[in-house]
Structure formats: structure tokens, C-alpha cells
Amino acid sequence: MNLTSNVANQVQLKNTSKTAKFFKEVRKQKFLLLLMLPGMIWYIFFKYLPLLGLSLAFTDYGFRPKVSFIGLENFKRLFSSTSFLIAFKNTLIISFLNIVFYFPLPIILALLMNELVSLKIKRAVQFVVYIPYFFSWVIVGSVFATMLSPSSGIVNEVIKAFGYDPVFFMADPRWFRIILVGSYIWRNVGYGTVIYVATLSTVDSTLYDAATVDGAGYWGKMLNVTLPGIRSTIATMLLLNISHVLNVFEQVLVMYNAAVYSVSDVLMTYSFREGLLNSNIGYAISISLFTSVISLILVMGTNKFSEKFLDESIL
Amino acid sequence: MKSSSRVLSIVMALTMISATFAGCGKSTAGSGPAATATATATAETKKEIVNLTVCLPDQQWGTSRDSDLQSEVVKTIEEKTNTKINAIIPPQGSYKEKVAILVSSGDIPDVFRVMQAMSLLPGYAVRGQILPLDEYIKKSPVLSKIDKSAFDYINVDGKKYYLPKLIPLTKNLWLRKDVADKNGVNLSVNPTTDQFYTEMKKIAGSGVIPFSFPKFIDNFRFFYNAFGVYDGIYQKDGKFVDGFQVPETKDALEYITKLYKDGIIDKEFITTENAVMREKLSNGKAALDIDYANRYIYYIGESNKFKVPTEFLPINTLVGPKGKLGNLNEAIQDAYVVGAKCKNPQRAVDFIEFLGYSEEGIKLDNLGIQGKHYVVENGVGKASEKASNAGYIWNSGFTILLPIKLNNLGFKWDEATEKGMPQQVKLYEASTKFNGPSYANPAGISDAFDKVSPSIKSTREEIATKVVLGTLSADGGIAEYAKFWKSIGGDDILKELNSKMTTK
């Protein structure tokens, strides 16, 4: 009788163990879960509730007096619209350029600043580099337009001094994307640097001592201690950058003009113009949904890549 | 229909539930829709205080952006119209966006102003977002006197959906007399395109920008008119056509390109804001600009401020090789409308009548309150410092464009303005002689057109800009536009517009 009841007990234990274990954990981590509560409430109200509006992508909300469900029609229109496809192409190109040219710079800058000897100079450089981030895009756009003016801008003065003709950067389709990326770098590089600099403090200082003992010089320490130490931060920053890079909007809105629409109209400016301002809200939301899905694919892809090659899942 | 309304009601229900849980926000007084209004339409309700949500840009409430002064203006209007006003005062530069959000989210204000009315108004009417005002206009002695033609431009099932704010505007080219004399430039008010080119060329290379132009490509219409071109979708002889795709467009574009290439049009026009363009003309850095016909007084004053005073000569229109001419073709640029959710349309119209069509209201709108916005010393009016520190516009130009005549301002303008006003009035009236036909965006007729009309506009402007800047040849530009037109099924859109139009 003991045997069978033992077996019965064991079976019972196994069946209830999963859910019982779960609730036991929940009770054990009451404090942690409580800490999550304010944030979670915030997310529900201000992120997930509005997300219900994504369903409007399948309607023609805003466009006619009565809202009607139109299924995938908005999406069909997206793919057959030349303006949308141009905006999509521009978005991809500009995003790609931003990631490739912007992303490594804060890392390099942080490492270089780390190599300076004087703390005072380090802090000064950090400060200076971060200043442009304080400016909103409206100011940055105006600053760049002034600097690049063919008649009075300083860049063209230098070009003229070397004997070349002035270039109208802001209106030249060949240069404008570069200007967008350049102004993006100018404004944001300090921002990225701050995060890496802050993370440098988590590198275990004993590792540096060990490296010295092993005979590593400055380069050795940078490549073998510092860089690996901030590796996970780099991966996370890459992922975070990729997640929102397709949403570039305000920068383009304040800087572009009719001469460069074809190379700089992006998904969000297109949606703004033909969606929101045209009262075609369903269409605007379908563009948002499309952009979100592409971002999701990019993020998941990067995460998988990081898992495979860097042995680290970022999320 | 069922599934979408279910979705919307789920969204609404959830937000309602969350609202009862939240309840943590503090609303300002009267921020909800008309809480205490009663909706009877008899004459006695004029005495009863009614809630109105009014959305007007921040330059309208006495033109000063100082929030204290604006509150004073709101209070005064409340007293005069017996209303409690929930004032929505977005910044002028983002007014369009704010109204778009308000209207699209269903939070339609009771009274609001539509700028660029010729493009946006038909859409609002067709979507049922604004109310027809015929019955209220008929009842009002003042409003029923408005010329019928003001309502002809925007025709949505024959009803009147708006009240114009200003009489339609024209633009002139304003020429500095001092630069003109210095370079021997002699231009009448309606020179031919060749004369214009030849004379203006004399200024090129002299260190002064011959023609300071703004980045808004609508201004190209000043040139298009000389070639008989209207670059939008409009009805020609009763049928809808795309005005950009006529053979004369090539000539027009080549003319503008010539002006740009030979240094007459400012090389940097594509990044020039209107304010910068005006500044250049006022301080002598440019000889010519393109601006509204009531700006004479403004430029006289500004050039004085910059210590380079001169006379300003207008050019009303250019006459093309085939004798065509014309000015802006905008129908109604600016209008007041009543939102569809308004519970007191009669009082809303009364409000508009006060602000836009009564001497008192117009003075409040454009001048503000005597003693606060401006003071009168020895019979001469002067802007107050508090108002001036926040963008106050002290300018007599507005008096010319009003739908009613102002009898008594209560003060005289300063000497220079008083001297120049008769000339301003004369110049303005002369400019109206050359107005071209007025068109409005054919919105609300065809779904296919409405969906893509912003892209049609932006592509057209993009191609025109590229041609003028030299990136594309005129032929290349026209070919590219034709390609775009085909890709959106432009001809089918025209067919739909035409067929739906005849069934109306």
C-alpha cells in the first residue's frame, strides 16, 4: 500500500509541480514583481492601448464619413504606389548609411577618450561632443543650412579658397543623403559616447592588472580587456539603433526641400503627407504597421545573428 | 462595417474603462465639449452663455503671442458674444497639423479656421466634418450680404460650408526703386516676359540679388500664368484635365530655368523662407521679391527700419509670348468653418460674425485691446512694448483685405504709414485687375484622386524644381512626370472625376 501511495504521491507532485513551482516563484519574487508594476501599468496605458489603433490599418478611417473595413486594400495600395516605394527605398538607404557610418563612431570615440591621460581633457572632450544633442532638429537643420549655404556658408568659403566652385549641398540630390547622415552624426555621436563611457566603469579593474602582468601594452589592453568588456553594450546598442532607425522623421522634415524629395522622402514623411494631413488615417496607420513589421524582422535577424556568432542573445 | 465599428467600440470601451481607473488628470475649466449648453435656436438664446471650442492660430488673437494678452482678448470676446470659450491656440507654423489631429481624431472644434482652404475645405465638407451654414447665413443681415461669388469656388452639393475670412489675395513682384534706378531698370506693372528678363538681367552680377524668391513652389504660378498654364487638376471647358501636362508647360519651365541660370532668381531660393526673402528686400540685399499685394506699407516701414528707405514699385503680372497673363489662381485661401460636433451652430456662426465681420471683432483680432496691445498718444496709435516683445504685428496692411469696411480705428497711424496708405490702396486695387481664374482642389469627388493628390502636388513641385535648378532638362522633367502620372493611373483618375462630376 505504501508503494502505490508513494507512486500516487509522486505522480501528484509531478502534475502540480509546474504550476505550484510557478506560483511559489511568484511569491518569492513578490518584491521584484512589485517593482515592475508601475512600469507595466504605464506600458499598458500608453503603449498597448494605442496599439489597438493598429487595427485601423485595415479600415479607411478618417477618409470618408463612415468608417468601413477594407481588409488589405491599404497594403495593396502601398505596394503599387511609386511614391511609397521611393520612400521605402530612401528609408532603407538612409537607415543603412546611418548604421554603417554612425554606429562605430561613438565606440571609437569612447575608446580614444579612454586613452587620454588627463581626466580634465577627457571631460572637456566629452562635454563638447555631447552639446549638439541638446539641440532639437529644428536648430540643427537651420545650423547646417547656414553652414552649407553656397553664398555665405563656411564650408563653401573653404571650397572656394581651394579654387573649386561652390556646391549647393542642401539642394543637390547627390549630396543630400550625405548631409543627412553627417548632421545625424554631428548631433548624436556625443549621445552614444555617453553610454559607452558609462559602461566602461563596469569593466572589472582586476582584468587590467592581469593584462599588465601578462605583458599587454596599451593596444593589448584595449583589444583584450576594454573592448570585450563592453561587447554586450555594443550589441544592445546595435539592436536598439536598428529598432528605430526606420522611423527617421523629424530630421528629414525640417531639412528636406522640393529639390531633394526623390532621395530623401522617407516612410514617415510620406505617411505624414499622404496620411495624416490628407485625413487618410487608415492609410497612415497601415504605413506604421508595415514599418513596424520590417523593424521587427531586422531586430529578430540581428538578435539571431548575435546569438550565432557572438554567443550572446541580446534580449 | 460591423467589424470596424466593433473594433472602434472596443478601443473606446477600453479607454473609457481606463479613464475611470485613472482619473488623475486635472482638466482646465471648460476643456470638455459643451457641458452646459442647451441647444435651442430661438432668438432668446443670444442672452444665454454657451460653451464654444474655438481653434485659431496664435497669431490671430490680437496678433501678439503673449499669453497674457491673448487671455485678455479671449475674455473680451467672451463678454461680447456671451460665450465661454475653450480656446485652442496652436502655433501658426503647426496649425495645419494640429487641426488635422483634432479633426481626424473626432475632437472637432466648434469653430475653426481653415488655411489653404481651396485644398482642404472640400475634403472636410465631403467627410461630414463641418456643417453647412446656409440657414444661418440667410438669417444674418450682415452675412447674407456677402457676395455670392465668394461661395462659388468650393461647391459641395451646392451648400455653403464656410465663411471667408479675407477677400482673395493677389501677389505682386515688389521692386526697390533705388536699385532699379541705379541699374537703369524700367518696368511697367505688366511687362512682357522678355522685357522682364532683359531689364532684370541688368542687376545680375551687381552684388545685389535681382529676384529673391521663396522655397514655396506655388509661387511658380506667377510665371505659369504668363504661358496660360495652370499646374493643377482643374476643369477646362467643363472637363477635368491635368494642367501640368500641356505643351505650354515646357515653355514656362524653360523660362523660369533661364531666369535661374542667368542669375536673376536667387540661387538659394530653395532653402529660403518667406521671412528671409522679405528681409533681403527690406534691407537692400535684393531688388525684387514676390509677396502679397497689401505689403506696400510693410516694406516702406521695414526699409526705413533698416535705414535704406526707398519707394517700392509693383509688378502685377507678366505677359507671355501669346499674350496670356494672370496672377494667383487661389480661390478662397482662408475661411471660418463650424465643426460637425457643434451643439450650438447658431451661436458658432454668431461668433464668426463677431470676429470676422464686425468692426469690434476685427479690431480685436488684428489690433488687440487699446491700452494693452497698443496705446494712443496724441491721436496716433503705437504698439505697446509688452505686445511687441511677443511678435505683435503693427501694420495697416490688414485693413485692405477685410470683408467689411472699417469706419473708425480710433487712432491715426504714424506719419509714414498715413502718407503711404492711399498709395497702398491704389496699388492693391490696381493689382486686382490682373487676377486669373480661380480654382479649388477638386476634392470629395473621386476617392482615387483624393488618395493621391498630395503626391501629385509634391511630385509636380519636385520636377519643376529640378528643371529650374538644372538637374533635369524641361523635356526630361515632363517625361518623368508623365511616367509618374502613368504609374498612378492618372488618366483613369481623370475619367473618374469627369464621370462622377456629371452625375452630381
Next chain:
Amino acid sequence: MFRTQDDLSRRIFVICNFLMLTLVSVIVLLPLWNIMITSVAQDKDVLAGAYLLVPKSFTLKAYTRIFNSGYIKSFYNSIGVGVIGTIFSMAITIPMAFSLAQKNLVARKFFMGFVVITLMFDAGMIPLYVVVKNLHLINTYASLVLPVAMSSFNLIVMKNFMTSIPESLIESARLDGCNDARILISIVLPVSIPIIAAITLFYFVNYWNKYFEVVMFINDNKKQTIQILLRTLIFEPDSAVSGGEGVYNNTKMAVMMMGMLPVMVLYPFIQKYFVSGLMLGSIKG
């Protein structure tokens, strides 16, 4: 500038490093320098967009004009929203980041997914407006703080930092009998000061630069922030009759400077907290 043990190649590197960072700083500073000297120039020196590289005159007239104008209120509004908003944001971000950083958190994958999805999916302005309206927050200062309080980006950065805190520290604390609350307060928070300082700065700058949200949610001119003023001054858009009266460049630049001032003042205080990372690397070099 050099250390005694440095050899020639190292010294060359240090010089090049120094020169390059100087170059970067100059490129960054040049436009700022122009803004600064234009803001203190006299009216006559700034006509028609004259680009100043050398200070021509000095007057604080532009600043006094702003202080006396009706615009000064928007400056105080920006400061108020920035300070309160940042405090609120940090109050909800830090706890959540800490919990997410604990590798043994129950349903961790779910919570992470919950957050990451919001990074990519966004329904745009209209649904957010509808939610804020139904919460009766339209035209309140709360609407400038609540809907934008949490940034998933900042949350993940902070969480990432906290996970890289050496396990050994936390393990030894647990062995000593600390519960989660004590671990948070006595160990994680002090060690995380660099990232907390950095994220505080980010949140503040974010609140300071918000524009579209102010246009969307605020109806009353009294509650507007300084970004509205900036845009008005820079674009001065044209409409029918009314247009801008000539606001000279020096006033524009003065407003830009005031737009940056609080952040610039705040920064040096915060910087010493997150610069400790820079110290570690150099000392051990």
C-alpha cells in the same frame, strides 16, 4: 601628457589622438560658437543672415528682450516639465530595469518581449491622442509627462548595464542574507550611478526637446514650451496677410542659447558621475 614608460610609438599615438579629438571638438563647436557670438551682437551687425565668426559687438539686449517678453513663461514651463518629468521617468524606469536585470525573474522572457515589441510597434499620433483625451489629460501639464514618461530604449540600456554588474558582488550579498530590496539599494544603485546619471540626462534632454507632443496635447498658450517659440522664430511661416515682423538673428540666437542653457548648466554636475568609467581605463594604463 605622456607617461614616463611611454615609448615613441605610443607618444605619436597620443599626439595623434589628441589632435584628432581636438579637430572633432572644433567641428562640433564651430556652429555653437557662431550662435553664441551672434546672440550677443548688436542689431545692425546681424542683418540679413551675416555669418559671424569673430565677435563684432557685445550687448545683452537680445536676452533682456526675451526676459521681458511674454515668451519667458515658456522657458519656465520647459524647465518645470523637464525636472518633474525626469524624476517621474527615473522613478518608473530604475525599478523595472532592476527587475528585468535579474536573470531568475519569473516569466522574464515574457516581460522582455512585452517591452521589445513597443520598441518597434507604434500606432502613431491619432490613437495616442484618443487615449490621452479619454484620460482627460488634454491641455494639462501631465500630458507632457505621462504619455512619454518611459523610453524602452533607456530601459533596456539601463537593464543591460545592471546585468553586467559582476555576479560575485550580488552572490556574496545574498549569502550574507540580503533580500532583493537591500541588494537594490545598497549594491546595485551605487554601482549603477554612471548609467543613472547618463539616463537622467537623456530623459531631461528628451523632455526639453519635445515639440509635436506639445502641439498635440496643449491647447492653452500659457502652457507652451520653449520649443514652440524656437520654431516660430526660425520658420515664421507665411499665411494670408499676417506674417512675421523682422525678428533679427540675434534674438533668434539668444533664444537658441536659452534653449540650451539649462541642459548645459546641468551637464557638468552630472558628468562627474558617469565619467568614472573613463578613470578606470586610464589608471590601469
